[in-house]
Amino acid sequence: MGNGYCIHLIRHLPTEGNKKRRYIGWTDEPILEPSSVLKCTLNVSKLYGSDLLRAKQTAEIYFPNTVYNEDRAWRECYFGEFEGKTYAHLEKDLEYRDWIDDPFGKAPRGGESLLDVETRIVPALMKIPDQSVVVTHGGPIRIIMTLFSSEEKEFWSWDVPHGSCYRLEWESKKAFQEGKKCTSILAVPITANERM
Numbered sequence: 001m002g003n004g005y006c007i008h009l010i011r012h013l014p015t016e017g018n019k020k021r022r023y024i025g026w027t028d029e030p031i032l033e034p035s036s037v038l039k040c041t042l043n044v045s046k047l048y049g050s051d052l053l054r055a056k057q058t059a060e061i062y063f064p065n066t067v068y069n070e071d072r073a074w075r076e077c078y079f080g081e082f083e084g085k086t087y088a089h090l091e092k093d094l095e096y097r098d099w100i101d102d103p104f105g106k107a108p109r110g111g112e113s114l115l116d117v118e119t120r121i122v123p124a125l126m127k128i129p130d131q132s133v134v135v136t137h138g139g140p141i142r143i144i145m146t147l148f149s150s151e152e153k154e155f156w157s158w159d160v161p162h163g164s165c166y167r168l169e170w171e172s173k174k175a176f177q178e179g180k181k182c183t184s185i186l187a188v189p190i191t192a193n194e195r196m
Contacts, residue, residue, distance in 0.1 A: 005170040008133040012058040014162040025079040049135035050074040059135045073124035076137035080111025150181040165190045
């Protein structure tokens, strides 16, 4: 890539709460046991990510011999009173509906808006060196892709499955540090048996 700048963002593997489609923000639950051995094909220079258990366990599975630099800034959105609940629990709650319609401007009761999450994620992102991998959550990944994609796309429109990996490239370190749009965002396979 020459003088380009690149990072990989990986969403943690699923948890029981994810399987039940619950809002799992700062709830610190473990991942479900993978159904097969996951051998990672990515070369890692530096490994960063959320301090929550599901991100650390995912990093350990994919990168067992790499030092993991955990940072609470990479956590998922804190869902406050919506934490652990599903759409079915919340669909009649007017504050929930308001938050879904404007997640950057409004916060769940006692929780964070996506603007709050963006405010802690962007400085953490700017500290990441070239060729690094970050293991984090769906919210932070969608925020970064919404901010840095040259394609105009809404936050909820990004498909970020559990265990997925995205490669973000900038034309230079300077372009990255200036917050310019990516030259590309690509979904890439993490394991040898994945097809993209």
